[in-house]
Amino acid sequence: MITAIQMVNNFGQNINPIIAMIYGLSFVAGSIIEIECALRIHRFGKGDPQTKPGSIASSFLIGGALIAMPLVTGMGIASLFGTAQPNALVYSGPGATGGMSTAMVVIMHFIQLIGVGAMVKGMFVWHRIGRGTPRQGDTMSKAGWHLVGGALAANIAGTALMLGNSVGITLPF
Secondary structure, three states: OOOOHHHHHHHHHHHHHHHHHHHHHHHHHHHHHHHHHHHHHHHHOOOOOOHHHHHHHHHHHHHHHHHHHHHHHHHHHHHHHOOOOOOOOOOOOOOOOOHHHHHHHHHHHHHHHHHHHHHHHHHHHHHHHHHHHHHHHOOOHHHHHHHHHHHHHHHHHHHHHHHHHHOOOOOOO
């Protein structure tokens, strides 16, 4: 019979491949955006009045950023924490004996997964705004907060330490 800790541990082993899959899908989406940009440049060259140079440029940059999403994630973390590598996910607080430390590391990895997804979503929101086809509620600030929040979540241990040090709390990792 499988225990809850084994189930959490099995889930934790799947998080890094899911993050790699998100990076792979962002590469594909960025490539599609780049091809779309090439077609829009062609239409612009033929005198299409609906195609704007700024829209093409922003889509080109966002497509490139999606292609290089692992690097963009590292740059976001480095901008906030000074290093592109997330802090080590080691929990040694209350209940760290047995399976609780495993569960805490898996929870922190899951938050990292959400952070990477938020950064990708922020790039797509910027792409829709730059293209002139935003959805209801899409704003530049929403895209920016997705990127900043995603970078904070991608380095959840560093974020927790930063917030803990800001208010004078000693954290168990």
